[in-house]
Amino acid sequence: MSGSMTTQIKNQKSKIENHSIVVETQDLTKIYGDGDGVRALDGVNLIIRAGEFVAVMGPSGSGKSTLLNLLGALDRPTRGICAVAGQDLAKVRDLDRFRSKAVGFVFQLHNLIPTLTSVENVEVPLQEENLSDKVRRERALSLLKLVGLEARVHFLPSQLSGGQRQRVAIARALANQPAIILADEPTGNLDSKSTDEIMDLLRQLNRERATTFIVVTHNPAVARAADRIVTVRDGKITRDEKIENVYLEDLREFKQSALGHAILDGAVPAELNGIGLDQVAGQVKEVLEKV
Numbered sequence: 001m002s003g004s005m006t007t008q009i010k011n012q013k014s015k016i017e018n019h020s021i022v023v024e025t026q027d028l029t030k031i032y033g034d035g036d037g038v039r040a041l042d043g044v045n046l047i048i049r050a051g052e053f054v055a056v057m058g059p060s061g062s063g064k065s066t067l068l069n070l071l072g073a074l075d076r077p078t079r080g081i082c083a084v085a086g087q088d089l090a091k092v093r094d095l096d097r098f099r100s101k102a103v104g105f106v107f108q109l110h111n112l113i114p115t116l117t118s119v120e121n122v123e124v125p126l127q128e129e130n131l132s133d134k135v136r137r138e139r140a141l142s143l144l145k146l147v148g149l150e151a152r153v154h155f156l157p158s159q160l161s162g163g164q165r166q167r168v169a170i171a172r173a174l175a176n177q178p179a180i181i182l183a184d185e186p187t188g189n190l191d192s193k194s195t196d197e198i199m200d201l202l203r204q205l206n207r208e209r210a211t212t213f214i215v216v217t218h219n220p221a222v223a224r225a226a227d228r229i230v231t232v233r234d235g236k237i238t239r240d241e242k243i244e245n246v247y248l249e250d251l252r253e254f255k256q257s258a259l260g261h262a263i264l265d266g267a268v269p270a271e272l273n274g275i276g277l278d279q280v281a282g283q284v285k286e287v288l289e290k291v
Helices: 003-018 064-071 095-102 118-126 133-146 162-174 192-209 246-256 258-264 270-275 277-290
Strands: 021-032 038-049 053-057 079-084 103-106 180-184 213-216 228-233 236-242
Touching (some): 038 236, 053 064, 053 192, 103 162, 162 192, 192 213, 246 258, 246 277
Parallel strands (some): 053 213, 103 180, 180 213
Antiparallel strands (some): 021 038
């Protein structure tokens, strides 16, 4: 077979793999308590393909964290199907083993082991792998270099900034080359500069390594770093849209705000008339109705 033909087949295979489904839920429901209980998730249907960067948004109590726990094999659904990397999690006997191989986690609190250095923390998920100490160390070092921490490999978490600790957590999440990485409010404890740096890093990993990210966040600015926003409310998906234009997304966020609703209802707050909003409210309403 010619070299060009081999390359063509590899490229085609890559395209197929990059569009494969890594997460699929059908009628995913989670009820806490007996009887009617608390319906945290209510018939969620969701498909996420390899290489996507998805943000999950919604108010507190909407079901975001429950969805993340089910996708991460940290909990089992009351009913419905939750499949990750082609495995129906209800049929997986050893969820701990599956989780360690298929899912990477990045939490709001980095959850690093305080007595271990950066490189030792990244090595933790690799302990169950059949790897030599040398190979394990080399992989951990390469991941820390990937996240820009090659100069901090022997530092303890207490010697790192918040952003640097989160970078170690990201490197640790990548250690076993998981099918998906779940990030729960990954910038919740960071300042705006560190937040921007972490989101830039996640975007870079997504684009250059086709890493699949599912990020739960309350922050619209963080969500706009994604390619797609899934909004959850009262246990249901109320919106699932790809982000085509960040400025258009800003308008959509404004439309959902209290002021946006007031303008759409033709009830501009009187206290804002002094800045001339009442004079342009009609035009703003027309714009919001288009988005």
